[in-house]
Amino acid sequence: MELLTPRLHLREFKEDDWHFTNLYESEEEVMRYQTAEVRNSKESLEYIKVCLEEAKEYPRTLFDLAIVLKTTSMLIGRVGMKVDYDAEEAVLWYILNRTYWNKGYTSEAAAALMKYGFEELHLHRIWADCDPRNVGSYKIMEKLGMRREAHFKENIFIKGQWCDSYVYAILDHEWRQRNSS
Template sequence: MQLETERLLIREVKAQDFEAIHAYASDPNVVRYMIWGPNSEQDTQDHIQRCLNMQLQIPRAGYEWAVVLKQTGRLIGGCGLHVEQPLQAELGYCFHADYWGQGYAFEAATALLKFGFGELGLHRMYATCRPANIGSEKVMQKAGMKYEGHLREHMWHKGQWHDSYLYSILKHEFKGMTG
C-alpha cells in the first residue's frame, strides 16, 4: 500500500529503512516535541517491527509510512494514521531536520487526509502538537484543520507534564476531496 503526491512517495515501512529512520528518530532536535525519542537503535528496531505488525492487521487500524522523495528515492521522514471508532483517526508526521520548511509535512498530511476521508470513509481526523511546535501547528492550519483547544498538562513524558494543541477537520470541510 502506498500514497503518492507531486513530490512524495508515501509507502509502507520496510526493515531495510532502519538507517534512514534512525537518522531522524535519534536526533534530539527532531524529537524534542514528540512523545517518544530520541531513539536508541533498539527503539528504532522496535518501531519498525510495530510498523511491520500493523501491515498484517485485518482490519487495519494503524498505518505508519515512510515518506520518500520521488526524485531521489531518499527516505526523509514518516507519517501515520491511527483509526479509532467511530470513523475517526489521529494523524501525525515527523521529518528529518534537513527537510523542514519545504512543504513536505503539509504534502504528507494532505495525502493522509485524502486517504482517510476517501479510502477509509472517515468522518473526522485530528492531530496534536506541543504549543512550542509552531511548524507543526502551521501544517495543521494550512491543511484546513480547525483549532479545538489547548489540552493542559494532559500527558506525562520525559519527566514532566506536557500540554498539547488539538486540531481537527471533518470530511465535509476538507477541500482536498475535490482537488
C-alpha cells in the same frame, strides 16, 4: 499500500529502513516534542517491526508510512494515522528529518494520507495534537485546513514535565469543501 504526490512516494516501511529513520529519531531537536525519547539503532528497528506487524491486521487500523523523495529515493520521514472505525475518525501524526524541514514535504504527505482517510476509509473526522511550543507542527495542521478545537493545560507528562496540548481537527465535509474549490 502506496500513495503518490507530486514530489513524494508514501510507502510501507521495509525492515532495513531503520538506517534512515534513525537519522532523525536519534536527533534531540527532531524528537523534542515527541512522546518517545531519542532512539538508538535497535529501537528504530524495533519500531519499524511493530509497524510492519500492525499493518498486517484486518481491518487495518495503523497506517504508518515512509515519506520518500521521488527525485532521490531518500526516506526523509514518516506520516501516519491510527483509525478508530467505531468513531469513524483517525489521529494523524508526522515526523521529518530536520534537513527537509520548511519545504512543504510534511503537509504534502499528510494531505495525501488525509485524502486516503476521507475518500477510501470514509472517515468523518481526522485530528492531530501537538505541544503548543511546537509552532511548526500546528502551522502544518492549519495549512491542512484543520481548526484548533482545544488547548489542554498540562494534560500529558512527557520527558519529565507536564505539557500542554493543542488539538486540531477537520471533518469530512469541511475537507471536501476545502478541496473542491
